[in-house]
Amino acid sequence: MNTPTSRAPLPATARRRRPVNVRRVVAWVLLALAIAVSVFPFLWVLRTALSTNGALASQSASLLPADFTFGAFKRVLGLQSPAEAVAEGGSGAAINFWLYLRNSIIFSSITTAGAVFFSAMAAYAFARLRWKGRNAVFSLFLGTMLVPPIFTALPNFLLIKNLDLLNTMLGMVLPYVFMTPFAIFFLRQFFLNMSREVEEAAMLDGAKHLRIFFQIVLPNAAAPLATLALLTFIGQWNEYFWPLLVGSQDEVRVLQVGLGVFKSQSPQGAPDWSGLMAATLISALPVLALFAAFGKKIVNSIGFSGIK
Amino acid sequence: MTTLTKTSAPAGNKQPQRSPKRRRPAGLGDLRIALLFILPAMIGFIVFYVIPTVRGVYLSFTEYNILGDPEWVGFDNYAAIAKDPLFWNSLAVTGQYVLINIALQTALALGLALLMHKVAKSTLVRGALLLPYLMSNVIAALLWFWMLDYQIGVVNQFIEWSGLSRIAFFGSEEWAIPTQALINTWRHMGYTALLIFAGLQAIPHHLYEVANLDGASPFQIFRKITLPLLRPVMVLVLVVTVIGSFQVFDTVAVTTQGGPVNATRVIQYYIYQRAFTESDFGYGSAIAVILFLILALVAFIQMKFLKGNESDLD
Numbered sequence: 001m002n003t004p005t006s007r008a009p010l011p012a013t014a015r016r017r018r019p020v021n022v023r024r025v026v027a028w029v030l031l032a033l034a035i036a037v038s039v040f041p042f043l044w045v046l047r048t049a050l051s052t053n054g055a056l057a058s059q060s061a062s063l064l065p066a067d068f069t070f071g072a073f074k075r076v077l078g079l080q081s082p083a084e085a086v087a088e089g090g091s092g093a094a095i096n097f098w099l100y101l102r103n104s105i106i107f108s109s110i111t112t113a114g115a116v117f118f119s120a121m122a123a124y125a126f127a128r129l130r131w132k133g134r135n136a137v138f139s140l141f142l143g144t145m146l147v148p149p150i151f152t153a154l155p156n157f158l159l160i161k162n163l164d165l166l167n168t169m170l171g172m173v174l175p176y177v178f179m180t181p182f183a184i185f186f187l188r189q190f191f192l193n194m195s196r197e198v199e200e201a202a203m204l205d206g207a208k209h210l211r212i213f214f215q216i217v218l219p220n221a222a223a224p225l226a227t228l229a230l231l232t233f234i235g236q237w238n239e240y241f242w243p244l245l246v247g248s249q250d251e252v253r254v255l256q257v258g259l260g261v262f263k264s265q266s267p268q269g270a271p272d273w274s275g276l277m278a279a280t281l282i283s284a285l286p287v288l289a290l291f292a293a294f295g296k297k298i299v300n301s302i303g304f305s306g307i308k
Numbered sequence: 309m310t311t312l313t314k315t316s317a318p319a320g321n322k323q324p325q326r327s328p329k330r331r332r333p334a335g336l337g338d339l340r341i342a343l344l345f346i347l348p349a350m351i352g353f354i355v356f357y358v359i360p361t362v363r364g365v366y367l368s369f370t371e372y373n374i375l376g377d378p379e380w381v382g383f384d385n386y387a388a389i390a391k392d393p394l395f396w397n398s399l400a401v402t403g404q405y406v407l408i409n410i411a412l413q414t415a416l417a418l419g420l421a422l423l424m425h426k427v428a429k430s431t432l433v434r435g436a437l438l439l440p441y442l443m444s445n446v447i448a449a450l451l452w453f454w455m456l457d458y459q460i461g462v463v464n465q466f467i468e469w470s471g472l473s474r475i476a477f478f479g480s481e482e483w484a485i486p487t488q489a490l491i492n493t494w495r496h497m498g499y500t501a502l503l504i505f506a507g508l509q510a511i512p513h514h515l516y517e518v519a520n521l522d523g524a525s526p527f528q529i530f531r532k533i534t535l536p537l538l539r540p541v542m543v544l545v546l547v548v549t550v551i552g553s554f555q556v557f558d559t560v561a562v563t564t565q566g567g568p569v570n571a572t573r574v575i576q577y578y579i580y581q582r583a584f585t586e587s588d589f590g591y592g593s594a595i596a597v598i599l600f601l602i603l604a605l606v607a608f609i610q611m612k613f614l615k616g617n618e619s620d621l622d
Contacts, residue, residue, distance in 0.1 A: 122348075
């Protein structure tokens with residue numbers, strides 16, 4: 001690990017073209033290892049989901065699907081009877097996949113749309129309007145980022161129960177739909193940096209704040225709004241604790257909760273591994289698809305959300 | 309961090325000559341319209357954050373099983389918690405989980421960030437490392453529950469091939485918590501690395517050039533430049549990791565559910581059990597208050613640290 005002594009004065013571009021050295025190779029190997037650890041489980045899940053449970057036990061380490069079949073996917077999607085599942089070596093546990101999928105879509109979409117829109121309104125008030133106590137109120141809002149979800153979950157559960165909204169979609173979305181502290185914080189940063197010129201010109205023409213907000217600010221913030229919506233949707237899609245408390249009945253149960261139930265239906269004996277992995281994969285599919293489509297946006301937003 | 313109050317000062321750099329007539333007096337100013345804009349968020353804030361926080365503290369001083377009315381019992385819950393071996397166990401178990409997470413995640417993420425900084429800044433590499441973070445805890449738990457299965461899990465196959473004996477990752481008391489921490493590390497390692505990577509990118513390049521001119525060794529550069537300038541980011545990362553780790557629940561709920569024996573009965577799982585399976589909301593709330601206080605302490609220490617380091621980049 002000795003340093004080339006002549007490297008200091010070289011400009012950055014010249015340094016790039018250095019001949020391959022041992023350190024770079026080691027660095028690449030380590031990085032490749034980390035990537036393999038990150039990605040391998042997904043391949044393994046796919047391989048398992050395409051196997052039969054019976055064959056999984058005997059060929060537990062072959063990289064290819066053991067006794068290739070789409071049975072597990074069919075089973076999860078409700079196209080295969082429990083009897084057929086048992087024939088493939090599974091527990092015969094069922095998962096009401098389409099219902100949970102629908103619930104997940106409704107839950108995530110409503111909370112995302114509401115939280116992003118209402119948070120944008122609030123962020124506008126915090127960034128573009130001048131009023132007394134603005135910074136104090138904003139600090140209070142920010143403070144809520146520190147309150148652990150478990151702490152508010154208990155009283156919120158009681159509130160939803162008192163309102164007789166347990167096991168309703170309304171009860172599940174209410175705590176998220178008006179705002180999230182992160183969304184307000186995230187958008188306020190963007191609104192602060194927007195140019196005032198267009199806004200002021202519009203104001204001279206007598207435009208009111210509502211029009212400015214809808215016709216100037218929102219369209220101009222389309223990119224951050226989309227990024228935030230993306231991050232919020234993924235977060236909501238993956239939410240487990242609150243939907244577990246409030247939506248434990250089939251009619252409002254979301255996929256994440258459904259997966260847990262599906263798993264616990266065969267605690268001992270022969271778990272339906274291929275079915276479970278197929279269900280897991282399908283549940284991750286929307287996030288994987290969003291990632292495939294907007295990966296760059298997501299990756300680049302990490303630096304922002306963490307540091308600023 | 310310092311930009312929180314940016315707009316309240318006149319943005320004089322653009323058109324200073326126009327600003328005086330444009331700026332209305334602060335005072336009431338846009339208060340009316342601002343209230344309208346902030347109303348929905350304010351409703352959510354008060355109903356689902358402020359009131360529950362107050363109510364949670366109140367409930368912690370009561371005995372409440374949902375059916376009747378909360379009955380004020382003063383500090384009884386807290387006194388009982390102080391003598392509750394299960395609580396202390398949950399604290400110890402959570403502490404163990406937090407420690408493993410901090411050590412492993414921070415070390416791995418720092419290494420990864422440096423590797424990315426040195427050899428690969430491509431979005432593809434970063435994307436691949438970020439993939440686990442986008443999965444839910446439930447999915448991470450399930451796929452590792454399968455891969456770490458004692459009988460036919462692939463990891464145990466590898467372990468056996470390397471001549472070691474199989475490990476009951478979820479079934480043995482000594483492995484249960486490290487396993488939970490490993491799953492979490494897998495999920496968060498790439499995300500944490502990206503945060504640190506962003507911090508590395510922000511370090512001015514000329515500092516390195518000067519150090520190189522002075523003939524500093526890579527290790528010296530890392531210790532004298534990179535690490536100190538990275539400190540604010542590292543503190544942030546540490547705190548996010550600690551606060552996140554203290555609230556571990558999903559993976560435990562899906563895999564071990566507190567077992568074997570009490571090995572993975574982490575604080576949040578214990579709260580959940582007391583409140584929701586034993587309908588003891590007063591007791592559960594009291595533990596939640598204690599958890600809240602622990603996290604507030606962590607956040608407080610963070611702010612002190614961050615303030616002390618703000619000037620590092622100037």
